[in-house]
Amino acid sequence: MTTTTSTRGRRRAPTRMERAAGKAAALQKPRVILALLLLLALTSIMLLDGYLRAEVGGDQRVRDGASSSKVPDKILNGGPIITYRAGQATTLSVPDKTIALTFDDGPNPTYTPQVLKILQKYDVPATFFLVGSMVSRYPSIVKDMVDEGNEVGIHTFTHVDLSYQSDARIRREMTQTQLALAGAAGITTTLFRAPYSSETDAIDNYSWPVYQKLGKDGYTSVFVDTDSDDWKKPGVSKIVSWATPKKNKGASVLMHDAGGDREQTIKALPKYIEKMKAKGYTFTTISGVIEKDNTGNRQAATATTGGAAGATGEQPVGGPEANAPATGTGSTPSRLQAAHRTATGATLYEGKALIVAVAVAEWTVPALSVGLIIVGVAVMGRFGMMLILARRHYRQRNKRRFSWGPTVTRPVSVIVPAYNEKECIANTLASLSKSTHPIEVIVVDDGSTDGTSEIARNAAHELGMTNVRVIRQENAGKPAALNNGVRSASYDIVVMMDGDTVFEPETVGQLVQPFADPEVGAVAGNAKVGNRNTIIGAWQHIEYVMGFNLDRRMYDLLRCMPTIPGAIGAFRREAVLQVGGMSEDTLAEDTDITIAMHRAGWRVVYQEHARAWTEAPGSLKQLWSQRYRWSYGTMQALWKHRKSLTDKGPSGRFGRVGMPLVVIFQIVTPVFAPLIDVFTVYSMIFVDFQAALYAWLAVLGIQLFCAAYAFRLDREKYRYLLMMPLQQLAYRQMMYLVLIHSCITALTGGRLRWQKLKRTGEVGTPAGVS
Structure with missing residues (x-):
């Protein structure tokens, strides 16, 4: 061996390479x-995109004690609009020969712009109940919708049945949709329609506590008088027929601008508008119905008290600063719809941040899919x-x-x-x-x-x-x-x-x-x-x-x-x-x-x-x-x-x-x-x-x-x-x-x-x- x-000597000074290594x-x-x-950013983007595209959590019965809350008869037999006045639930009906045209589940990049074009052509306003996740994905459509004089309401963020959700989930669904609206159009809204809802007589003991809670939070819940059932795709003539109220009555009419193939709805809508105008109907928004009811109440109070209007202290749902919406025009209004509020402060900036985050996810996920x-x-x-x-x-x-x-x-x-x-x-x-x-x-x-x-x-x-x-x-x-x-x-x-x-x-x-x-x-x-x-x-x-x-x-x-x-x-x-x-x-x-x-x-x-x-x-x-x-x-x-x-x-x-x-x-x-x-x-x-x-x-x-x-x-x-x-x-x-x-x-x-x-x-x- x-x-x-x-040779062992004094340790040399570290070289430049060794210093760089250190x-x-x-x-x-x-x-x-x-x-x-x-990796965390990628995971967050994926989770956000998944949350936008799917209902998370499922419709499970997690609300404790919901079945013990009995629905009042005056609600079951009342009109399609439930408001809270002086802490009490009150229903409103749409006046005769008046149509409050509503659309659910949007916005959709294919069908909603076509609906808006038809409404603008016939000078008809409508109320759109929007899904927050869709708002955050297509904010420009929502902005156009509001700018053209239409009204928007909340249809939850993920289209979940709130009847079976916890209070925290309900609050999250509403807040996130408000943020999406703030980021998209700079507004919030007081209108709400629950997914899977229909007429007021279908309210059950599970859903009623939800409407009570939201009513006390300042929301107006909107239901249906006449359902076009356009989601069944029964044909244009049936959609028009099913959406027509009986005996010249007024109605909150439901159609859909998203949620599936809406070609039949697009074809039926102009025929329906022409038919109803020929019958002498006028079109309004949900706020228009509420404002008209408030005006009637004030006039009645004036006649009874000799001019002491507003003695009861009631105000329109839209608030004292709101203006009555247009009831027969689709042109751009100079002021907000009564149900809308201007988003300011943290709500506005958080909403814009949400829109940006969703835009990033919308671009990232398809790119990752290709990858x-x-x-x-x-x-x-x-x-x-x-x-x-x-x-x-x-x-x-x-x-x-x-x-x-x-x-x-x-x-x-x-x-x-x-x-x-x-x-x-x-x-x-x-x-x-x-x-x-x-x-x-x-x-x-x-x-x-x-x-x-x-x-x-x-x-x-x-x-x-x-x-x-x-x-x-x-x-x-x-x-x-x-x-x-x-x-x-x-x-x-x-x-x-x-x-x-x-x-x-x-x-x-x-x-x-x-x-x-x-x-x-x-x-x-x-x-x-x-x-x-x-x-x-x-x-x-x-x-x-x-x-x-x-x-x-x-x-x-x-x-x-x-x-x-x-x-x-x-x-x-x-x-x-x-x-x-x-x-x-x-x-x-x-x-x-x-x-x-x-x-x-x-x-x-x-x-x-x-x-x-x-x-x-x-x-x-x-x-x-x-x-x-x-x-x-x-x-x-x-x-x-x-x-x-x-x-x-x-x-x-x-x-x-x-x-x-x-x-x-x-x-x-x-x-x-x-x-x-x-x-x-x-x-x-x-x-x-x-x-x-x-x-x-x-x-x-x-x-x-x-x-x-x-x-x-x-x-x-x-x-x-x-x-x-x-x-x-x-x-x-x-x-x-x-x-x-x-x-x-x-x-x-x-x-x-x-x-x-x-x-x-x-x-x-x-x-x-x-």
Whole structure:
């Protein structure tokens, strides 16, 4: 055993690169927070959009004691308008030969503008009972509606039956709709119509408390005298007939400008208006009916008291500052409808904020939907490509006649960079001592402070290994340690492995056989997770077998292998020196040198029979640190070699094939892959739970199939696949955040030093791993 030790002197001052690394490390926490905030923003947008498009919470009977509130007979037998005067519920009827034309469920971008155009043409006002979620999605329609002299009322925010909801839900439905109206048209309203309501005689003991509560809050509840039943699409003539009051009576008439196909309503409306005008009817709004009733009451009071109008203290529902609405014109009024209030202060600004938020959601969700389709196609395409090419690769490499060339038997150098590897270095050397291929071992201690070099010397001595050299250097990072080892190597083939990795006896011999082909410059081995008995280890085991090794088979067949893993890789010493050695420009020195070798014209291959056993991180924090370094380093390496896209000839194959595949499959697709999970949750909550669940299970089934095939190729035990559903729910989400974090770091800049993970040394000889 030979030992080389560098001169130990005073610690040098940190270099500019190291100072930059320290600053970058200090910025990582804010970047993690930013990544989480981006995910939170996306989730909030999805929830808002789902809330706008679906009824949340369901119509459940949650109102305590509602059935004990009996509806007064005067309400059941009264008119379609319920107001509260002096704290008492009072009903109003529409005067004879008068139509209060009302529309429910809007606004709708297709039908509401057509309705407004017809009303304007015939100089007829109407009252629109609007769904708040639709108002927030189509605010310009509501503004036009109000500007043209029409009246608006509340039809709840999500079209939910308030009869079965809690007081908090009722208050939320009303407040949110008022905010939507404030943001859209700068107004609030005192009018309300409950979804699923009809005539007053249909009020039951569950709904009556709702109307009482809202009445005391200042709302006027509006019902129906005559229902056109246009939602049934019975035909134009029937809609007109069913909307016509009997015996010249006045009526609150219901039609719909949204909620489905309203083509028949659009055709029936002008015919209905013409018919009613021909019969001598006039059209008004709900406020017009109320104001007319108030005027009649004041005149009656004047006649009785000799002019003491208003002695009762009653005021119109619209308030003393409101003006009577137009009763026969659709032209733009100079003042508000009586039921409308000008929105001011916090209500106005909160309403505008709601409109902006909804606009963002309206643009974002469709864009994400398109992204989901693209990601879905890419993910399925990747699975298909991996399966087809991996199977072809397996058949090609396992043919009896397959050979790389003459058997490689000459000795090779094994380089082991080590930084504080006291737990693992002895196991690593023990595994190398059993190598069936002649080797020399070079342990490069990169300034360890835990006695790694002494442990390595002692282990080599106890194992009787005379082919081990231990080189000490000041801490300079993993690339520098590897370059030191390459310079010190005695042989033309160098094998690189991590200080926490163990080899099987045949690993080195299998790994170097491809060098029989003079075109081969580097060989990637098959990295295995040794501590797979832990949850994190089992998750990583699945990922290594399914992701990394299926990928490597695919890339090998396409001749564009992107990475020689640090845990197990072999290089021609000549090729390493030709490309300038291991670069310190990126965090992924293994990816960096692999791409450099492609560009230098060397072939890089995968040898699946050369296995190495490595230790998975023992905690989520360490896992995050490891994967962050990998993903960010890969981005750095791809950016560094971006000019490979224009390389010509055989050396340009990686740029033409490998670079696009790596960018699509390892960066773009994973970054947007969370869309699949986000939309799955979105669909479960707002669309169809069962269908969404089946879709998610189908995707999981495809992944399980691919994983099972990968396990079969690697002759692994299938029992670990039982962890895959949990991996999809937890581990994969963490990998998404890591990649997003890496993207943010890449966009904002920054560097990291060689990060050391805490090891336990539990991965021993391969024979002990099952």
